[in-house]
Structure formats: C-alpha cells, structure tokens
Amino acid sequence: MKIALDPHMLRKGPLLELPALVAELGFEYIELSPRDDFIPFFKHPRVDDGTVRQFRKALDAAGVKISSVLPLFRWSGPDEDERQAAVRYWKRAIQITADLGVDSMISEFNGRPEDPSRSEGQFWRSIEELLPVFERESIRLTLEPHPDDFIEEGYEAINMIRGINHPLVSYLYCAPHTFHHGNDAPGLIKHAGDLLTNVHLADTFDHTASSGLRYIINPPGSTARIHQHLDIGQGEVDFDALFGALRDNNFDGTLTSCVFAWEDRARESSVFMRRKIDEYLSTWK
Secondary structure (H helix, E strand, O other), X not given: OEEEEOOHHHOOOOHHHHHHHHHHOOOOXXXXXXXXXXXXXXXXXXXXXXXXXXXXXXXXXXXXEEEEEOOOOOOOOXXXXXXXXXXXXXXXXXXXXXXXXXXXXXXEOOOOOOOHXXXXXXXXXXXXXXXXXXXXXXXXXXXXXXXXXXXXXXXXXXXXXXXXXXXXXXXEEEHHHXXXXXXXXXXXXXXXXHHEEEEEEOEOOOOOHHHHOOOOOOOOOOOOOOOOOEOOOOOOOOHHHHHHHHHHOOOOOEEEEOOOOOHHHHHHHHHHHHHHHHHHHHOOO
C-alpha cells in the first residue's frame, strides 16, 4: 500500500524543494496535484523537459516517489473547442508523467451536471482519443466523481467506469465528497471491488444535515456545491466504517492525505494526517 500526500497546501514553495519537504513530513509518495508552475488547473502544462529532469533528480535525492499525477482539464465540457484543447493538454500531461517514470494519473469526470447527456458524449469522444495514449505509455487512469461534474454520485461513477471496460481505468473514492456521493462509503467500496485503486482522505461536514440547513446559501435554490477538505476528526465522515470497508475489500492501493483547509498550518496538518492514517491501518493487523 502507498500512503501519499497531496501537497496542494505547499504549492507556493519552490517545485524542486517539494520532495525534501514531503519526506520531512513523513511521506514517501506525492500525489502531484495542479500547480501554476507545472500543470495548472484547466490550462496547458507550463513545465519544460529540463525542469522535469531536475524534478526527477530532486525526487531521487529525497527518496520520494510520485504515486500519481493529477491534472484537471475540461475534457467533457459542452464546448467542442474547449474539449479539443483539453485533449491536447492531456497528451502533454501524459508525456510529462511518463518522463517522470510514473505509471498512474488521476482526474475527474468534469462536464456539466445540468447538461449530462452532452457532457457524457464529450467525455466518450475524449476518452476514446486518449486511451491509446495511456496504453502506449502504460499509464493507469483513475477517475473520481466530483461535485458539479456531470457524474457526481458514487454508484453511477463506478458503473460508468465499468462501462469504459478497460484494464487501465479504475475508480477513486474521495472521503471529503462522501455526502455528495450518497453517504455510503462501505456500499460504494464493496460495489467497486477491484476497481477501487485510490482513496482521498480528508474530513467534511454533512451539508444535507439539519433539514439541509447546515449551510445556508443565498439566493435560495442556488446550484452551488459545498464541502470541505479538513483534518480527520474535524467533520462528520465515519472513518471507522470507511477503513473497515477498505480492510474488508482487501484494499492495497494508494491512500492520499488530501487536506486543503489549513494553509496556515500545512505542515502540522500533514504530519497529523500521516499519523491518523497509520493509526487506522494499525487496526488491520
């Protein structure tokens, strides 16, 4: 099993210093999420081949590896020009991942929930064009449903991935999205079975609680989605049930600390999360 850190809260530091910092925080793996100087959100990658080589050397020097590269592109959006651009961005991101010696990428379904049919059609156009590139580079693609994607619910996402029907495509369960996915981590984990290869770990509050008044968003009827990425224990996710289901499912993939809420105490949060993950895993013995 790999235990990784999503270094989003550390993204403002120099890229080449990141591996040593992650090692100092107690992690051997990085899940490399978007950075403005590497692969930004929804834009073409900004890194050149020379920096990729330097980063790989920094990783080796620190004794740290990249578990997955996580880009986010609008590859399922209803705008065709934007979709084609996203596919171009994907191809460069896949090449960067291969040059880093990494065999795993993670992303979201993207698209628009108010236009799911169009978004699904766009998704299939993109995935059919990109799967040969993943195959050529022997890189696995793990997908997660996300609030405000054209697929938000967990069971639907798993069934969609089954429909892709490709050995390189798998499923990610994201704990801080629990209450957008149907609040059924054990059921989703069981339903996914061997398709589950990655889990994002962070806590959140149940936005549906108190008759939907846990959070009040104005104007009434807003379609905005809300959740947090908190330290374990700061929200309402049932991590006992989640880790129990992972144990019962013989999970042996990647667990990623994925906290975004505490940039003012990013180091302390990361160390805490590593310790909590180890505590839960120790109960498996």
